[in-house]
Amino acid sequence: MKRRTFIKKAGLAAAGIIGVPYILPSGRLFAASGTRLANHVVLVVFGGGIRNQESVQQRYLLSQGAGPGGNVMNNMLTGAPPASSLVYSPWDPVLPTPLSTKGTLYKHMRYAEGPTGHFNGHSVVLTGQYTETSLNLNINPEFPTVFEYYRKHSEPARNAMNAWWLSLDLGPYPALNYSRHPDYGAMYGANFMSPLTTFGAVGYDYFSTINTLHPEELTRLQTLRTFLDQHFDRSVTDIPGVVNTASDNAAIQEFIINILNGSIPVEYPLPPGVGFEQLTGDLINVAAAWKVLDHFTPELTVINTTNLDICHSDFSSYMGLLHKADYGIGWLWDKIQSHPELANDTIMICVPEHGRNAEPNSILDANGLFAYDHTSDENSRDIFCLIAGPAGVVNQGITIGDDDDPVGESIDVVPTIAHILGFKDSIPPFLLPGNVLEGAFT
């Protein structure tokens, strides 16, 4: 039996033994716990700002009056690709049938309130609360994140190894792994990594040759630290950041070091014959997310893609990066379906952080195409959401909502994840104004 499997099973057994004799005041043996629809959720904050026109509406160059319509997201959506005027290099889809056939597409959802900024958009998706203009970028969000709800309200409570937040960028994004809410906070936060840095040049230079500590060294460290810490009146809760158990800490360190030294090989989402020079930051983040999923099989994983923000200045590159990000999503889904524990037990939710404006700015790219900003106009509040998962759990191949009748909001993502993982009813209702996207489920 593998060491990690042993530790996991021993932990579950211990939790069971502790939990059995506890009888609630109501007379029930166990607290109410919602039924799970699946044991794993992967949320892709498919971002950088995506217009519905070029994604689900498949208008390609029509909005510019510069060419045909067509589907550039052939892994996620059904539809014929553009027949001409290509401003990107098309990649063959990795999936035999688009992801939309494996789930439910909310074609028009609303980002109803607040500025359409990147950090605002991420905060809304991850907290289930709209943000104000005065959002402080330098501190953790005011309201609990989905990670904290998951870890606190799941039964038994989950450790940080089960919740991961992988962000392409640093800046304010690391702060989204837990909130400053007094009832939640770092003790319920997610593990955070920014793979471009964690596994990048700095990581390689400093940590690729170091050794992980031997078990006896870890035991000695624990013994000494316990002794030293008992003589100091501040505890680990006075120090910011999520905290893993000692065994999880060691496992994560080993994972990082082994990726850096090449012991754990990394696969990249590239079609056969396409060189590494075609890799994007989005695809590297997807590759790292797969390593985390494959290695730790967490129950809740959130990743983002942000390269599409290039649309502020280069529409053609935006189309190419949208096409590649779509490939990455398809590749990740394909990998998940090849994993013995994750296959048929994972629901993937893909949602843009926000859209982009209806009218272009004045910047032309090399192909004479106009760029688009996102300044909170109505079009930038128009987004989509694709929920894919096992048949019998997720409705397959249906579309909900249209131009005239949008269904769902950004703030519905957190309640939907809570519904899938069975802890929705344990969350104080006043904390989540959104609704479960129930149309996606059988």
Add this chain to the structure above:
Amino acid sequence: MRVSKIGIVCLLVLTGLFSCKKEIIQQVVYDNIIYQVDTVAIYENALEKDRLKTPLQFISSVYSNLYFSSIPSNILDNLVLYRQSIGDKGLVNEMIINAMLEDPLVLINIPDDVAMRSDVSEFITTTYLRFYLRYPTEYEAYGLRELIESDTEMSAVDVYRAFLLSNEYQFY
């Protein structure tokens, strides 16, 4: 004419000597404090430490404690950036400290097993001074001595690692 030139020179000299002078106050602002370079006790006890070190302060102090020199700015920038990329700060601190503790330049400054065990009391006192900037209490000295002497495999590197990762080291 001759008299007036001498007069002008004298006037200028006198003006220079007795005129009002602007008082210049030199204010030294430390923006990159290097802690604990000298092994001097500055704390009476651990209770005096109530402020959390910033990431920059923490990494700087680890480096200066182990290398006995201030950290080069490029290394500091890189490690502060890297520290941002991992959410569990204890975990990433451990990686940074382990990497430094494997560096031969650091190892030559750490007592070997014979040196440590030849005078455990002295080792404990200097270790507390080096990392905590205070003397150990009687109980701390006794307890740590017990731990070191009961584990023949425990090295000075193990002890240093524990001090650098302890809660007290995070505060000043």
